Amino acid sequence: MTAGHGGHPQDPVAIVGAGLAGTLLAILLAERGLRVEVYERRADPRTGPAGEGRSVNLGVSARGIRALRRIGLWTSLSDLTVPMRGRVVHRPGGARLFQPYGRDPQEILHSIRRNELNARLVERAAAHPGIGLFFGARCVGLDPDQGLLSVTEAGLTRRVRASFVVGADGAFSTVRRLVQHGRPVDYRQEFLAWGYKELTIPPGAGGRSRVPPQALNLWPARQGLIVAHPNVDASHTATLFLPHRGEPGFTTLAGNETVTAFFTERFPGFAAIVPDLTEQYASRPVGHLVTVGTSAWHHRDRVVLVGDAAHAVYPFYGQGMNSSLEDCLVLDECLDRHPRDRAAAFADYQRRRKPHTDVLAALSAENFAELRDGTRSPLRLARSRIDHALHRLFPAAWAPLHTMVSHTTLPYGEALRRARHQDRMLRWAGATAVTAALTAAAVRGARKPPC
Amino acid sequence: MTAGHGGHPQDPVAIVGAGLAGTLLAILLAERGLRVEVYERRADPRTGPAGEGRSVNLGVSARGIRALRRIGLWTSLSDLTVPMRGRVVHRPGGARLFQPYGRDPQEILHSIRRNELNARLVERAAAHPGIGLFFGARCVGLDPDQGLLSVTEAGLTRRVRASFVVGADGAFSTVRRLVQHGRPVDYRQEFLAWGYKELTIPPGAGGRSRVPPQALNLWPARQGLIVAHPNVDASHTATLFLPHRGEPGFTTLAGNETVTAFFTERFPGFAAIVPDLTEQYASRPVGHLVTVGTSAWHHRDRVVLVGDAAHAVYPFYGQGMNSSLEDCLVLDECLDRHPRDRAAAFADYQRRRKPHTDVLAALSAENFAELRDGTRSPLRLARSRIDHALHRLFPAAWAPLHTMVSHTTLPYGEALRRARHQDRMLRWAGATAVTAALTAAAVRGARKPPC
Numbered sequence: 052m053t054a055g056h057g058g059h060p061q062d063p064v065a066i067v068g069a070g071l072a073g074t075l076l077a078i079l080l081a082e083r084g085l086r087v088e089v090y091e092r093r094a095d096p097r098t099g100p101a102g103e104g105r106s107v108n109l110g111v112s113a114r115g116i117r118a119l120r121r122i123g124l125w126t127s128l129s130d131l132t133v134p135m136r137g138r139v140v141h142r143p144g145g146a147r148l149f150q151p152y153g154r155d156p157q158e159i160l161h162s163i164r165r166n167e168l169n170a171r172l173v174e175r176a177a178a179h180p181g182i183g184l185f186f187g188a189r190c191v192g193l194d195p196d197q198g199l200l201s202v203t204e205a206g207l208t209r210r211v212r213a214s215f216v217v218g219a220d221g222a223f224s225t226v227r228r229l230v231q232h233g234r235p236v237d238y239r240q241e242f243l244a245w246g247y248k249e250l251t252i253p254p255g256a257g258g259r260s261r262v263p264p265q266a267l268n269l270w271p272a273r274q275g276l277i278v279a280h281p282n283v284d285a286s287h288t289a290t291l292f293l294p295h296r297g298e299p300g301f302t303t304l305a306g307n308e309t310v311t312a313f314f315t316e317r318f319p320g321f322a323a324i325v326p327d328l329t330e331q332y333a334s335r336p337v338g339h340l341v342t343v344g345t346s347a348w349h350h351r352d353r354v355v356l357v358g359d360a361a362h363a364v365y366p367f368y369g370q371g372m373n374s375s376l377e378d379c380l381v382l383d384e385c386l387d388r389h390p391r392d393r394a395a396a397f398a399d400y401q402r403r404r405k406p407h408t409d410v411l412a413a414l415s416a417e418n419f420a421e422l423r424d425g426t427r428s429p430l431r432l433a434r435s436r437i438d439h440a441l442h443r444l445f446p447a448a449w450a451p452l453h454t455m456v457s458h459t460t461l462p463y464g465e466a467l468r469r470a471r472h473q474d475r476m477l478r479w480a481g482a483t484a485v486t487a488a489l490t491a492a493a494v495r496g497a498r499k500p501p502c
Numbered sequence: 503m504t505a506g507h508g509g510h511p512q513d514p515v516a517i518v519g520a521g522l523a524g525t526l527l528a529i530l531l532a533e534r535g536l537r538v539e540v541y542e543r544r545a546d547p548r549t550g551p552a553g554e555g556r557s558v559n560l561g562v563s564a565r566g567i568r569a570l571r572r573i574g575l576w577t578s579l580s581d582l583t584v585p586m587r588g589r590v591v592h593r594p595g596g597a598r599l600f601q602p603y604g605r606d607p608q609e610i611l612h613s614i615r616r617n618e619l620n621a622r623l624v625e626r627a628a629a630h631p632g633i634g635l636f637f638g639a640r641c642v643g644l645d646p647d648q649g650l651l652s653v654t655e656a657g658l659t660r661r662v663r664a665s666f667v668v669g670a671d672g673a674f675s676t677v678r679r680l681v682q683h684g685r686p687v688d689y690r691q692e693f694l695a696w697g698y699k700e701l702t703i704p705p706g707a708g709g710r711s712r713v714p715p716q717a718l719n720l721w722p723a724r725q726g727l728i729v730a731h732p733n734v735d736a737s738h739t740a741t742l743f744l745p746h747r748g749e750p751g752f753t754t755l756a757g758n759e760t761v762t763a764f765f766t767e768r769f770p771g772f773a774a775i776v777p778d779l780t781e782q783y784a785s786r787p788v789g790h791l792v793t794v795g796t797s798a799w800h801h802r803d804r805v806v807l808v809g810d811a812a813h814a815v816y817p818f819y820g821q822g823m824n825s826s827l828e829d830c831l832v833l834d835e836c837l838d839r840h841p842r843d844r845a846a847a848f849a850d851y852q853r854r855r856k857p858h859t860d861v862l863a864a865l866s867a868e869n870f871a872e873l874r875d876g877t878r879s880p881l882r883l884a885r886s887r888i889d890h891a892l893h894r895l896f897p898a899a900w901a902p903l904h905t906m907v908s909h910t911t912l913p914y915g916e917a918l919r920r921a922r923h924q925d926r927m928l929r930w931a932g933a934t935a936v937t938a939a940l941t942a943a944a945v946r947g948a949r950k951p952p953c
Contacts, residue, residue: 299713346693
């Protein structure tokens with residue numbers, strides 16, 4: 052339980068945060084033969100309640116699957132996951148529109164409760180002889196030049212000398228803050244004007260799902276949105292997205308009558324599937340949504356950031372967790388590439404990874420705008436149909452952006468580059484078609500006999 | 503020396519930072535009948551050395567003059583200021599090009615040492631019976647909801663209960679950091695890839711200035727820039743701007759021979775006017791340049807930010823100090839406007855002020871690009887001449903952007919709006935001229951006899 056006190060190579064790696072990225076990275080590093088200690092301020096997810104205020108449901112897609120396969124955990128999670136084959140859009144009149152994620156049966160998402168995935172990762176890490184896990188242990192200080200961590204546990208603060216420190220402590224990372232303090236680091240954090248609240252759709256009669264089960268259910272509305280992930284027990288975890296301010300917004304929407312009237316007007320049919328809706332609304336906290344960017348993904352060879360600590364994004368592309376797990380793989384590859392120079396490995400990791408998570412941050416913000424405005428415009432819908440048709444015809448050469456982001460492990464920036472190239476080709480094809488039509492019209496015109 | 507201990511209206515206002523904005527605001531608030539306490543972590547500028555690593559020279563322009571006049575201090579500063587009537591650009595060959603700031607004798611800047619201006623402001627504040635000044639007193643904690651400040655002075659920490667707290671503690675504001683902690687605040691800090699180093703051009707023979715005295719002297723170079731402000735003792739304070747990294751950059755440029763060769767190549771003639779150049783270069787620290795933006799200029803009615811704490815900008819428009827002093831006037835006006843609702847006054851202050859300092863931040867970054875690229879392009883120079891000519895013809899209706907920024911107190915955003923309008927008019931005039939020329943050519947063409 053004690054840590055070394057010299058700057059020796061046998062000092063353990065100290066990971067701050069036993070969330071999804073922290074535990075995955077612990078396992079990857081331990082597999083490299085490193086001794087790893089993980090410090091987590093919250094309780095052990097194997098015994099404790101779900102994480103405070105974090106989104107409790109996730110959609111695992113290709114990148115997350117690849118990372119979980121890498122440690123041989125993916126297939127053993129099948130008892131916790133529910134496939135989502137597409138999205139079901141609930142129209143105000145009660146109509147349901149099903150939009151499959153793809154034609155390929157592989158092109159699906161897998162709904163899982165964050166806490167359950169986290170518990171399995173912790174379980175796997177705890178079973179590794181090279182990993183020590185410390186819960187209820189808060190990082191309160193860091194000397195980034197020395198890799199010296201201060202950790203408070205049960206009221207006592209001790210120092211941990213680490214060969215290097217990993218900040219896997221989320222969007223409001225303490226490690227990041229302590230590394231940045233007094234150093235010339237570019238940093239930005241941007242909160243969305245909308246927040247979220249988790250609501251539960253319980254199973255219906257006979258333990259059956261009250262909404263289509265193998266799908267992401269979506270209730271778009273004017274200035275509001277509900278998204279629901281299926282759970283293995285036939286319940287669904289719904290997330291209500293609303294502006295914080297304005298009428299109605301989370302800061303003003305309160306009182307059972309007002310809340311009932313709000314749901315009846317904005318989300319007709321939703322109250323019917325959540326019997327205790329007003330109680331749930333009153334008791335659940337409102338979460339904030341933040342994008343975080345920093346120029347300091349690492350400090351020399353002593354500190355490195357992964358996951359939300361390095362690049363928190365809005366959740367609207369469903370890639371927060373997937374990209375965080377992918378970070379760990381990229382970092383692991385970079386350690387391979389520079390076996391004797393950890394500073395170079397960390398710098399390489401930032402160079403290879405940051406441009407792509409920057410793209411993800413932008414795409415996630417754009418996707419919010421699309422979701423906020425409810426259903427897609429006819430133009431975008433037509434474009435989406437063309438994209439999917441071309442994808443069916445030329446699966447290797449053509450893919451819609453969301454397919455490349457969710458169902459491949461193509462780096463995000465590369466996915467965007469290809470999508471833009473496809474856009475240009477379609478515009479050119481469109482211009483050619485228009486030109487052809489105009490030429491044809493002109494030819495027809497020319498054939499007309501002169502007055 | 504003690505502070506109140508209840509949440510009473512007679513609790514003092516606590517200002518963190520006795521820099522330019524902090525002291526000016528202290529005087530303005532004390533003049534409103536408020537009791538003010540100012541806590542400054544550094545030593546008293548009346549007795550201590552110049553501020554650590556801050557730019558020691560300033561150019562006071564219209565906004566700063568207006569603010570200093572407001573407390574009746576401006577005219578008494580004449581023994582400390584040197585007028586700058588324009589800029590002198592030193593060409594590599596030794597030629598000097600003088601560019602006046604304006605034709606109007608009012609359109610000049612006033613060079614002053616930061617520390618001397620600060621000392622006069624502190625002197626004035628100290629003389630006010632409503633103001634208590636505490637030097638060597640560091641803000642280490644803040645409860646923004648309660649207006650409860652923790653201050654460490656000579657190793658002892660005490661709590662100060664304030665009616666409200668002002669963060670006037672600069673670009674790396676502790677008050678701002680403590681207000682933001684755990685709150686959904688949009689924030690960004692962005693460091694320039696270039697840093698700076700202060701160098702002193704001593705007076706020449708007979709106590710005369712070694713470069714044109716009543717001007718800002720400027721040595722543009724490839725990937726480098728020196729700007730020098732005149733002092734009352736005929737010395738000049740020069741600021742060398744260079745990239746941190748790269749060849750040469752501050753991180754690599756070292757050693758007397760290398761430094762001498764560098765100045766000889768990039769800034770010919772400069773070494774001749776600074777006899778101890780290599781010693782100065784080796785002993786002076788390198789400063790960082792940062793832009794800071796935050797969405798939380800205030801917290802309810804308890805905390806408010808002014809100056810660099812609210813909006814640090816790059817120094818390339820010479821408006822950092824001027825805008826900080828102007829902040830205090832705007833805040834003072836907003837307190838007038840909402841005499842019974844301080845939260846409304848603070849919100850109004852942010853609403854009226856932030857859009858303009860955002861514009862200033864953008865203009866300051868743009869001006870860096872122009873200065874970095876050395877002299878102006880022929881197109882910009884021509885444009886500048888047209889601007890000045892129109893300003894002479896229609897002084898009330900037309901003014902170059904830099905004139906509006908430096909020599910008027912027009913809000914920055916309004917200055918930019920007018921400059922863009924002027925741009926559109928010139929483009930329209932240009933298009934009209936081209937159209938006229940083409941029409942004339944067509945008419946000439948039409949006159950030609952057929953074949």
